[in-house]
Amino acid sequence: MAITFITLTLQNFKSHRDLTVNFGEVTKITADNAKGKSSIMESISWLLYGTDVIGSKLDPTPINYESEGTMVSLLFSLGGKQVLLGRELHKGKTQYYINEIPSKAGSFKEILDQLFDKNLFLSLFNPNYFFTLHWEDQREMLLKYVTAPASKEVLNHMLDEQKKCLEPLLKKHSLNDLEELHKDNKKKKDKQYIAAQSKTKTLKEQMEHYQPTIPFESIVAELNPLKREREKIEKVTDSAGEINGRINVLNAKIHNLNKERDQMKKDWDLLKNEKIADHCRVCKQPLQEESLQSVKDEHDQRKDSFKKIFHQIVEDRKKLEEELKTLEYIDVTEQIEKVREIQSKIDPLEKELSKHKEFKFFQEQAQEAERVEKELLSSLNQSIFILDSIKAFRAKEAELQAEKVQALFETLSIRLFEKQKNGELKNTFEIEMDGKPYSKLSLSEGIRAGLELREVLSKQSDVIAPVFVDNAESITSFQQPTGQLIISRVVAGEELKIERVDA
Template sequence: MQVNINKIAIKGFKGYVDECEFVLGKRTLVSGDNGLGKSSIGEAIAWAITGCDINGNEKATARLVNDKKPKLTEVVLDFEIDGTPQTLIRRKKGSSNEIYLNDVKVANNDISRDLYKSKDVFLSILNPYYFPNLAPKDAKNLLSSILKPISKEEIFAELGDFLKEKLEKNKFRTPETFLTDKRAELKDQEENIIFLEGVIEGAKPIDISERKSFDNTELKNLKEQLKTLESVIKDPKFDELENKKRKLQLEFSKGYFDVKPINDTKWHKAEKDSLLKRFKEIKVKISNLGKNVVTCDNCGNEIDLNATLKANLEKELKDIQIKGVAKKKEIEEWEKENEITKAENAKAVQEWEIGLKYQIEAIQKEISELAAEKSKEEESRKEKITSIKAKVLELDEEERKVFAHNSNIEALEKENEKIKHDIEKSKREIENSKLKIAELKVAIDAGKQYNSIKLKKQTDIIGKYLDKVELQFEKLTKDGELKDDFKILYEGREFNKLSNAEKIKAGLEMSNFVSNMMDLHFPVFIDNAESITVIQELDTQMIMAKVVEGQELKVEVLK
């Protein structure tokens, strides 16, 4: 793929506040004094295509765009892909970002997929400083992605059947990680041996004392004596007396039932109250009756209509009075009789309670005398129980200590068996680790030889496109081992020790290498081109930026 940029329009980008257009050719020289925007043209090309600055840093683009109102940044590229005209526009306004390819809005991934494959590939071609400044790991990964793969079968053919078998046995799948993985396994096995040797050193058998014995004959006898003493039967007379006492106390709590009944005067008093009430009502009626005189139509005599009614009420009033007096007398006689009965009942209850209390006290006295009699015997029995319990406790503790001692001996014997087993196991594991180490060392050596053959073949491919630049992928250590490494050498000198002119020349060779390997011929932007007098001619568009003191910015198509 051949890409040539014919024209670039820049607005609001770094120092280009107002829109500026520049026509670019196969060979273009951008010259002028410092700070006029020469390098910004290369930055604008990188930003328009990748969205990054020319060093691949996306976050650094904040320094490229316009932060003044109306905060619009736009770069337009008119270019050709294999002769077909294309237009790419990248615009940033405020926080929005837009990309248009031939008036169609696209995403960054679309441009990457269809145009430049990857940011690292594009910038390694556009910017000669980009690839040499990559971290060694990133540079090697980029080379691996662009170099033509070399098949395992091709390398195995040179490696030989023995080493090939060792690699396959060790699951050789990814050459890039095989040595790292196997060295990690080797380190694990070596550390395992050190650990196991420490286990063996620290696993020393424990010194164990002899077991002890305990004769429990005395303890059994004492426990039998104690059982006999503690099972003394209580005198049944105690229970007999206690039962009698409880029955009398229960009888006392229930009270004396054999009392004479008391006449109930409640209903008689109610009847008397009812007669009194009726008496008062009739008296009120008589008082309120008055006269009700009428004249007879036949005889002309005056007749009192209420006279008969009044006479009847007065007769009823007298009857009620006689009944009330009789009822009162009856109640008084009953109440007098009740007072006599209450006195007789109280005397009977008192005599009953005195007799019952006497019986209870007599029984309690008998219980106390019996208890006093048994007290001396009980005191002697308790002294014997206390003495025997103390001796039993002492012998129990002695038996417990003997048991604990023997249990500890048993545990230590088991621990010694485990230690012996662990030592034997560790020795077997050490031997297994030694066998694995020997196998891993052969596998690592096979992996090194595999990589060495692969490196030689890749170096042969790379050498076709490089002149004074050499890529170093490994170095020889003090102990004679080849270690993975990556350096860019120019005429045998490391890149970081080169002059600015030599760095540009080395970068141009790498740019040309990536371009030819990928068949992607992108423009190359050479900054600080005044540092070299002769610039290597590349089969692609070249834009050179030179400092010319005192000169205004000038963009000149040379070819």
């Protein structure tokens, strides 16, 4: 898109009562100081935006004579189509014109926004304007027209392990999502790993508590003969026949039945005295007569059932007692005492054997805890590596982007990032020439820096606009910029002179 100035008309703008400027491919403006050279440049920015060429407020009223109103109009072509814009200040009120038609401020601004971006236009028109912007706006404007390096390009410049790690992951997730995912995983696994370490330590301490004092083989070697001897004696006691066995069984059964009978006597008192609920347990409403009768019937059925069971127990016990009266016990006291003696030796051995089982249990638990701990550590280390790889990706991406931007310039150095103490990159923006920041440049160096910068912006944005080089006498030579060139030079003792030069 090419913007070409054709005619600028000033009426009562600062020192200019009535001035018409016809622009050529090169327009030369010469005069002594205070003859209104810079005012021509300012009139264009005031017409478009109501400011001077660096975006500050501007009073356009005459400085050395009285006038009721100020008028500035500019005829220019944009993409081959001519546009005439005007701004008039009359008795403190502003009137706008679009192709000589009076317009409202909103319509005027809307037309300007459609025609070109304000910051881009002023940066192309005034080589110094770009440097008056906040560094974040400068950075954004420059990067707006420079595509970031593709992920594949960045990965190809990374270490092989980091590339192998990130390449498949970036097919599923964006870099930001991947970073959030593993930041969250790292946070969780950090806590889980600490807990797992504590669990492993606790289980190992418990395992040490159950550490057997006697070897397993020694216990088995001593225990097995005792068990065999016990079994041998038990065979002798068993040989007393069915009578002793039956007596023992009968005594045991009678004993159990007596216990059961005694318990049922207690339970019968509870059942007999059980209060029948006349309200619903859930909703607390009184039961209907039919429901209440059902509850009573159910209670009676349980009592009848209870009586039957009780009578059966009494009957069974009587039968067992009658059978017991017919049997005579054969004494095996000596053999039983011997078994008890052997059992007293077996018990501590079995206790030691139990320790072996407990020890094995905690050993298995500790091994499982160690396995979980290793898995958590592996997952934690993986997330740490991925996060480090993402940091490396961003650093390499920043480096490649900086190289891409730097390649656009011949003499200027551009700094887009600065490294923090934690290794992460922070956005910044600094333009230097010959190792000096822009703020330290001389007037001529500043003009050259501005011209080079606006040339890059023009090429990258594909917008060609006129450029006004003020104080051109301070710079001996410079490369012809893209677009119309308007040069203002101080010539001692000379009145305002405007010369149009076409190719």
